[in-house]
Amino acid sequence: MPSSDDFSTPVYGIGPKLPVPACDFCSRPGAIVYFATTEFLIELPTYTWASGDRFYACPTCRTLVDAGDWPGLIDYAHLGARGARVVEGFRDHHTPGAVAFEPGTDPEQNR
Ligand SMILES: [Zn+2]
Numbered sequence: 001m002p003s004s005d006d007f008s009t010p011v012y013g014i015g016p017k018l019p020v021p022a023c024d025f026c027s028r029p030g031a032i033v034y035f036a037t038t039e040f041l042i043e044l045p046t047y048t049w050a051s052g053d054r055f056y057a058c059p060t061c062r063t064l065v066d067a068g069d070w071p072g073l074i075d076y077a078h079l080g081a082r083g084a085r086v087v088e089g090f091r092d093h094h095t096p097g098a099v100a101f102e103p104g105t106d107p108e109q110n111r
Helices: 059-067 070-076 081-093
Strands: 033-036 041-043 048-050 054-057
Touching: 041 081, 054 059, 059 070, 070 081
Parallel strands: none
Antiparallel strands: 033 054, 041 048
16 A cells, blocks of 8 residues: 555644544545445355445545546556445445545544
């Protein structure tokens, strides 16, 4: 994983760093939006993977999603066959339109 675009710099002050979501596509820290998703399942050899109802995205992946550039997204995120299946499921189940949240915050805390 590249470290040059690591946005997980601790906030000022003492105490535990607020956990902020990483991008669900490329796994880089610093997601800025999420997409609402109808939960879908992917059958894997040893277990069933559940998508959850949100996919977080970093700026680059968000742009690729907004453009509907699924091959570009798979390429950028270096996804293999399993990741490509997740992207296909996301493509078919997400609600278009990214939901932005305040950088450095974790919208999961408000659920
Ligand atoms: Zn990303």
